[in-house]
Amino acid sequence: MDRLDAMRTFVTVVSEGSFTKAAERLAMSPQLVSKYVSRLEQHLGVRLLNRTTRRIHLTEAGATYHQRAQQVLSDIDDMEHQLGDLQTRARGRLRISAPVSFGIRHLAPLVSDFQRAHPAVGIDLQLNDRKVDIVEEGFDIALRIGRLKSSSLIAKRIAPIRLVLCASPEYLARHGTPRCPEDLKAHRHLRYSYMEPEAGESVFRWLPGRGRPAEGDLVSNNGDVLVEAAIAGAGIALQPTFIAGAAIRAGSLQVLMPDHAPEPMSLYAVYVHRQLLASKVRCFVDFLEGAFGDPPYWD
Template identity: 85%
Template sequence: MDRLDAMRAFVTVVSEGSFTRAAERLELSPQLASKYVAQLEQHLGVRLLNRTTRTLHLTEAGTYYQQRAQEVLHDIEDMEHQLGDLQTQARGRLRISAPVSFAIRHLAPLLSEFQRAHPAVGIDLQLNDRKVDIVEEGFDIALRIGHLKSSSLIAKRIAPVRLVMCASPAYLKQHGTPRHPEDLKAHRYLRYSYMEQEAGESVLRWLPGRGQHQSGEMVSNNGDVLIEAAIAGAGIALQPTFISSAAIKAGKLRVILPEHEPEPMSLYAVYAHRQLLASKVRCFVDFLDGYFGDPPYWDQFD
């Protein structure tokens, strides 16, 4: 008995719901498909399927084995595909979703260098701070910032994302510099619309008026707008250093409450499947890895 053939036959019988349809898909006779499953059960010493004249039902052991066997077969296919990719040039259109401010400030050089290395890959970059549905909206990969929750998507960490509270020297001179998070209640806070869904409780627990609309507040779904407003003296902003570092280095903004700096978030490359990953996606993820430095170049203040 070829164990892989038997495993493949069993998984296909379960997915197709019958030996006849599984045999057609595998281009085998129904008798041989049935023989493979019977040999597999004999080899394992357990019954995997309960058969009637019309239906098939997985046993408890069969349910467990089917899940693990599917993973093994996927891993084998993935390995073979990766070996094939060594001989295949990345090509085709790569659809990428990325956060607006990060893409505008930091992606253009990367994409240019990537295309020089992989000239057969075209780029379709769509900017949006909301979390797109990669599968439904047809993206190959999405760059996301935050603390990602577990999901069926594959996520590779690319870089840390540091958050700082900052305000202009003029604003701090007029309104005073907060010495403790409680002092923020007396200040104007420039609120980023998506912060609560991205940053998590560790970041948000001490922000003023969280989850509430405050009189005279400024809210935006774009971090660049809030940083420019902070530079103009409109209030205090909590934003990533990949947006704010240039203004901080130039003295246009000052970091406040550095001892209460939130736990860093991360930039992730997110894609739908690990198995049979297209060369263009794998090459792009590999290109991202380490590109921004450690720490990232925007956090190198000295």
């Protein structure tokens, strides 16, 4: 028995939900499919599937083996695709979703550099701060900032993202400088509407309503708007340094309570399963790795 063939047959049976459909997909007889799975179970010494007349069900051992087998087969396919890509130029249209402020400030120059290195790739860059559905909306790759939850997508960490609490010197001269989180109750806040609740928890947990907008606050779904408002003296903002860093270095904004800053987040490149990865996507992910540095150049 070829173990890889048996492993691939088993994974196909699970994904198709039946021996008959797996046989059609693999262009072999249902009897041979059943034989492969049975021999795999004999080899492993465990039952992988419980079979009924209508359905198949993974056993506990089968579920564990299925997960690992998928990864092994994916790695093999990925290796073969990479070897094939050595002879294939990246080409076609690459659809990218990225956050608005990050895309304008830090991604636009890199896209031009990437196209100079890969002239056969066309770029469709869509900027939006909401989390797009990559598959449903037809994106090849999405750049996301945060702490990603587990999903069926592949996430490649590209760079750390640091958040700082900041305000203009003029605002602080008028309203005082907060020294501890409880002091924030007396201030106006410039809030990013898409911020994950846990991102600002360490500084906003002291506020009435656990940091929900209060009277006099400014709320926006764009970080650049909030940073400009902070520079103008409108209040205190919690923003990433890739937006606020230049104003901080210029003295237009002052970092507050650095000891209470939230844990850093990350910039991720998110894309579909590796075994389906096109050369244009792999080349772009490889291009992004190390492009910003660690720590990134904006810090």
